[in-house]
Amino acid sequence: MVKGIVLAFLAFAVFAWGDAIVKAIGHGLDPFEVTFFGYLFPLLLSPAFMKPGDRILDMVRWNRPWLMGLRIFLIGSTTPLSVIAFRNLPFAEAFALLFLMPSLATILSIFILKEQVRWRRGLAVCAAFLGVLVIVRPGFREFQVGHLAALTAALFAAGGVIAGRMIGRTEKRFTLIGTVFLATTAIAGVLMIPGFAWPSAEQWILLLAFAATAFVAQALFIVATIYAPADRLGATQYSQILWALAIGALFFDEWPDALALMGIAIVVGAGLFIFAREQTLKREMPEDAAPAGMVEPSPAACPRP
Known part of the structure; x- marks a missing residue:
């Protein structure tokens, strides 16, 4: 278990540095072009994730085509939106807005999956949105295209969840991974x-x-996940916010003010609480009620299956 957690932390550190590279490219290239070349090479190398019995055609051979088509569109769209967010916002601020995804997924689960959300998770969702308001401060700061891109990416990723x-x-599993690269x-x-x-x-x-970074981090x-269940590793993705704060300060001279740090802490804390509550609920669910060997992606520049 410990080895799996360490590897997961390392994976999300690599993801964070990949997002930093996206920010370093800046406005010199179209965000969709950055996304295309950034994922073309991992797509070509994706057979490395195949298990015995898998075939390349499994990428497009789906048992539930409509749902798979919707999922890959939503998750595939999060990357260019995230690229736009990273190019236009301070690094840590973009990450914090993207981590609104668990709260949005909770809301969508009420209307689509007819799940009952108890008051604890409900309060966490409200806290997350409060944190976003503290970060964005509408009426006191200009609402930029990066804010819209980050929030849309979070919503699309929540839909993918x-x-x-x-x-x-x-x-x-290869279908779930390969289709993300392909889409x-x-x-x-x-x-x-x-x-x-x-x-x-x-x-x-x-x-x-x-x-x-996209390929190495995914690998x-x-x-x-060989050493620890994938759903137990989901919380490690929140370590990216620490990398974002450090990278933003050291390499992009971005120093969040006190209110921004407070908003970031609220959003991340709410997300971690929602994750913990969902782990408790999963232990009470039938074993076949959730995807096997998979953690749903956080919406950053690299989708994670």
């Missing part, structure tokens, strides 16, 4: 056409580094 719960155990590459490839510009040598290096997380 709900679709994943509805899919359950009907799809192979993200395909969606970004179409949307990058109007703003396409050939990358410079320096931009190619950054794009390859981003692609490497580390898959190995982590």
